[in-house]
Amino acid sequence: MIINLPKNNTMKKITQISRIFLLALLLISIAGKAQNPYQNTLIMNDAVGQINSMLVVDVELCNYDLVKDVTFDVPLPDGFTYVAQSAIINPARSRNHYVISGVLTNTNILRIIATNNSLLPLIGNSGIILSYTLTTPDQTGVYELNFENAFATWGSGSYCAFVPDTINGIATIIQNIQLLPGDSNCNGSVNVMDIVITVKYLLGDNPQPFCFENADLNEDGIIDIIDAVSTVNIIMNRR
Numbered sequence: 001m002i003i004n005l006p007k008n009n010t011m012k013k014i015t016q017i018s019r020i021f022l023l024a025l026l027l028i029s030i031a032g033k034a035q036n037p038y039q040n041t042l043i044m045n046d047a048v049g050q051i052n053s054m055l056v057v058d059v060e061l062c063n064y065d066l067v068k069d070v071t072f073d074v075p076l077p078d079g080f081t082y083v084a085q086s087a088i089i090n091p092a093r094s095r096n097h098y099v100i101s102g103v104l105t106n107t108n109i110l111r112i113i114a115t116n117n118s119l120l121p122l123i124g125n126s127g128i129i130l131s132y133t134l135t136t137p138d139q140t141g142v143y144e145l146n147f148e149n150a151f152a153t154w155g156s157g158s159y160c161a162f163v164p165d166t167i168n169g170i171a172t173i174i175q176n177i178q179l180l181p182g183d184s185n186c187n188g189s190v191n192v193m194d195i196v197i198t199v200k201y202l203l204g205d206n207p208q209p210f211c212f213e214n215a216d217l218n219e220d221g222i223i224d225i226i227d228a229v230s231t232v233n234i235i236m237n238r239r
Contacts, residue, residue, distance in 0.1 A: 040064055040152070042072065044145050044169030045128075048186050048209035049136050051173055054083065057145060058208060059112075061093075061129045066121040069153035070129065070163070074110040074145060076103070077171070079137020082110050086133035093129050095120040101132065109148070121155070136173050145169040177211060182234040184215040190234050198228045 041062045049055035061070060076082065087101035100113040114122075114130050122129060150163040182190035184197040186209045198215050200207040201223055215223050217230035 039165050040067070040163055041165040041167060042070070042147060042150050042152075042163045043167045044074075044147060045208040046170045046172070047145075048172045048174065048177070048211075050177055051136055051138050051140060051175060053136050055080075055134045055136050055171060055173075056131055057134065057169065057171070058128045058131045060127060061122065062126045063122070063152075064125065066155050067152050068119065068121045068155070069113070069115040069160075070122075070151070071111070071113045072150040072163075072166075073104075073148040074112070075148060076108045076110055076134070077137075077143040077145070079139060080143070080171075081135045083133040083135060087112050087130055088132075089114055089130050090128045093123045093127060095123060097122065099130055115153075134171075136171075140173050140175055143171045143173065145171050172209070180214055181217050182214060182231045184211060184231070185209055186211040186214065190231065192235065195228055195231050195235075198223065198231060202228065 039062075043060040043062065045058040045060060047055050047057050059072075061067065082101070082103050085101065087099040089097045089099050095116060096118060097114055097116045100115070101111065103110050110132070112130065112132060146168040147163075147166040150166050151160055152163050153160045177186055178188055180188065180190065182194055184194040184201070185207075187193075194215075197207045197210060201210055201215065202225065212223065215227055215231075217227045217234075
């Protein structure tokens with residue numbers, strides 16, 4: 001039996017692609033905002049938007065303990081306004097939870113409360129608990145989205161206390177989101193971090209920022225492993 005082996009340059013490229021994927025998988029484990037798995041942490045995800053537009057911000061909760069309710073304030077940066085009643089609970093973590101939200105009178109403080117009318121805690125120990133929408137300013141820039149007065153009701157509503165750890169977020173407002181095939185993280189270049197972001201999206205991690213149009217390389221309206229491989233090919237073809 002004669003077996004036709006790939007030529008050396010083909011084998012070399014396959015090896016390089018494999019290494020890129022392994023590096024991407026390794027980076028997935030360390031990318032993003034680090035948190036202690038044995039700590040209760042509230043996380044404001046980073047977001048990218050355009051001027052004079054809408055910006056959706058996700059809030060995550062990594063909870064070692066059971067959590068029934070969460071309350072926090074966000075001082076809105078200059079030029080941002082809250083879209084009334086836009087804060088919504090993530091159904092995947094809800095046990096009949098709902099959101100009460102609004103800007104406190106004569107302030108720029110957005111207050112958000114995720115609660116329910118029972119004693120049942122949120123589902124799970126990690127992931128997005130809610131999202132809210134802001135209108136963006138007419139100036140580009142990097143703006144802080146900070147937590148204040150973050151409380152939670154722990155257990156089955158037995159006691160209320162500060163969330164011990166919070167991680168603030170960044171809103172990056174740009175003139176226009178650049179259409180650049182493969183640039184999944186919207187930073188204007190294509191590299192291994194874009195593979196990381198695409199794979200995280202495939203795993204359901206909802207990475208932010210994420211430019212769907214840039215990640216959908218074959219323009220079929222879905223993100224799948226073919227798009228991740230195509231991103232690798234873009235990187236490889238530059239070498």
